[in-house]
Structures are given as C-alpha cells and as structure tokens.
Amino acid sequence: MKSIGILGIIAVLLGLVSLARAQTHPDFTGLWRPIGLGRQILTVDGQSPPLLPGVRKAVPDDNEHNSCAAPGTPRIFFEPGSFLIVERPYQALFLFEYQRLFRRVFMRQLPGEIDPTFMGYSLGHWEGDTLVVETGTFNTETTLDRAGTPHSDALQLTERLRLANPTTLIDLMTVEDPKTFVRPWQTRFEFTRQPGMRIEEDACPDRIAATPHSG
C-alpha cells in the first residue's frame, strides 16, 4: 500500500509538471529587428506571390522619405527600425520604432465593433511554444511590401511565431486573399533580438522635413 501511495504522489507531481509545461510558453518580450528583408515580399520558396490574372501591382515607394502614411501589416516589417514586443496574458503589444505604430494582439477576444484599419485587428492564442496570430479587418490603403504587392479587404493573415533560439524569432505567415491571389501562400520573417538596446523615438514629420528632397 505504501508503494502505491508513493506512486500516486509521483503521478500527481508528474501531472502538475505536465500541466505547468502546458501553461507556460516563451516570453517574446523585448526589442527585435527584422533581418534579411529586401523590398519585396516573397513566398517561402523565394517566389513572387501568385497574383490573380489582371491584378496589378501598385507603384513601389520608399515611404520613409516622402510620406507619413501608415504602412500596414506586414509591410511594417519592411520599414526601418526595430520593434518592441510586450507580452502580457491578455495581449501582446508590438510597438514599432517606425512612426511609433503598433499592433495589438488580443489574447482573449476582439473588441465588439471593429472597423477596417491599416494594421488590422489581431487575435492570438498559444499552441505550445508557438504564438498563433490571426489578423484581418484591413483597409485597402496599404501594400504588403515596398515593391507594391497589393492586397484587398479580404486579406487574412495567420502567423505562427516561435523562438528558433533565444535571440531569433521566426514568424511563419500564411497570406490568404482570394480577391488578390490565386491561392494562399506562405512567407517567413526572421527577427533578431536587440539586447541592451532601447527603442528610438521616430517623429515622422521631423524625419520628412529633414529629407533634402522633400517639399
């Protein structure tokens, strides 16, 4: 009987450890910088996204030199600067250096009434060590990248963010937009941690005014 009791205690302890593991997840809080990005968003196979016939690309532009318009998601990753993730149980907040823009990932539920926005509305949940973020409700005033890859109001993003190692965050993003693309496709972003760094304040009007060719 004594051994059965000990085994029972061990089983309970193992169960608690398992439960604790199931309820913990990596902490992404910190400063991150996108790496390895060019101007155009590419599929994980290095191909251009599969545009529907007749869908035209927008005119490429370098936003930071001539406009303070919000770049939207995921184009924000193509813009200069780092971003800070502040992870809380009820939300993950992405604060971008660029124009001090933000993405707010709700972890419980989306607000009741939402209108289309530049950055979209995001709802997240954890699957083990992976933060899964679904984003929609975009307006159509942005492009997916700096090369003019378009999207429609039907854009839906599903991101799977996980740490490849303590200093590397991988964002595997599935892009669905049946008004723009032949089929859903995936792209991959890689972010490197910026330890000891502080986010810098970006005042876009000042930045534009300081650009020699502006005005």
Next chain:
Amino acid sequence: MPIKRRHWTWHLLGLLAALAPRSVYAATAVDSLDNWHSFTPKTPPAVAAPADPRDIEGMYMVVPVDQLIHPIKGGVNYKGTTIPPFSAAGGKLFWYRIAAHNQGILVPDPNSLCDPSWRIRLNSRAQVLQTPTLIVFWYEENHDARLIHMNEQHPEAIKPSYLGDSVGHWEGNTLVVDTIGFNGKDWLDFAGSPESAKAHLVERITKGAGGRITDVTTVDDPVMYAHPFSYQEHWFYQPVDGDFDEEVCENDIDTTGTGPLVPPP
C-alpha cells in the same frame, strides 16, 4: 518658413479663425488665459481594480484639471490664476503663444503636427502595461508610448527626443519616474508652457481607491522656469480589454500646405 505638413484640425481651426469676426479677438486681451479653462473634469464610473497598490496595469482615462498647468506647488499667481513660474525666456515663449492664440493666430505645437508630445497625457485614453523590468504608458492619441525602464540608470548618451528617456523605481508603493533627454521642442500643456532640452521631470505615481492613479510631476527646467514646480493629474481605471482606436494622425497630414508659420519670438 512654410509648414510642410499639418494635421487636418490645424486647417479646420485656421478656417474657423479666418471666418471668425475680428471683434471676437479684439475683445480678448492678448494676455487672457480664459481660453484655457474650458475643461470640466468628469469622473468615470468606478470599476473594480486590482488591490495590489503596485499593480497599475490597466486602461485609464487621463483627466486634467485644466488645459493650462496649474501647479500645486511652486506656482505663481497671475490675475487670480496659478501658473508655472516662467523664467524670462519661458515667459516670453508662453505669452507669445497665448497672445497669438487670443488674436486668432495659430502657433502649431508638436501634437497638432503629429509629433510625439508630453501633453497627450492630458485627456487621452492610456493603457499601462507592466512587467518587472518595463512599464509602458501607451496612449491612444498620437499612438505615443512612454517606456519606463525599471531599476535602470539613464544611458550615458541619450538621443534627445520629444518624450525623453524615462527610468523608474518603487519607493514603497510610489512609482518614481525620472525623465531627462528632451529635445526642447515640446509643450508641457495645451496652452503653451514650454519645455527646454534641460528639463528634468520627476513623477511620483500612486494608486488610490478604485484604481485611480495620481501622478504628481515636478518640473525642473532652469531655462524655461525660475524654479521647480509641481502639478498633478488623475488617471481613472478601466478594464484592460477596452479597445483603442487606430488613430494615425500622420494619415491626415496635408503635404502640400504652405501657409504662414508664425515664428516664435
């Protein structure tokens, strides 16, 4: 010097100013502060807040007592109103801005130009995110965020900015936030109380009943003020799941305007 970009409200106010009878302004003394007493603080309904006095995480409505800072300590009396103790240089800027406003001339401030601004704290929804090493004051208006680095020192080299560099620590149940590293372009309030690059601001933030936050800010700016002074504001707690609008001021900016910018004195 042309203004390259302006918030749409700048144009609206400019239009209203242009259409307004000049007698309106003629009837207003150039040193009148009457235009800056228009706020009536409203107390939102109380909601249950965490009991821990060091837990300030949540959504807040920042409620000012006025659009002009009225110091609770170190202020001076001006025609029955307590105002900051301006130095000669600070007073010159402040009264220029007041006189310009009272004459229907708009002096763009950082906030109306979509630049970051300390004064967003007045009458804006804010969310506080709290971790052991970082407290974020995140404001809906102008999508500004102040980052309070806990138990750290200011960096030796600080790049000057509108919101400065903030470090914090707890003294009992009081959060003490020390901010330096300003760029000298910001205004402390709507009326036009100036701020120099030498400004040193210390906030003492405490949590009271119903999660109500009281933030007492002491301003030490030897360029703009004759001596340090303190003012206070209150933040009213709301649940954290409340929505924020995606207020992107920059998208409303007119990139073609070339209207007159009134230079400071």
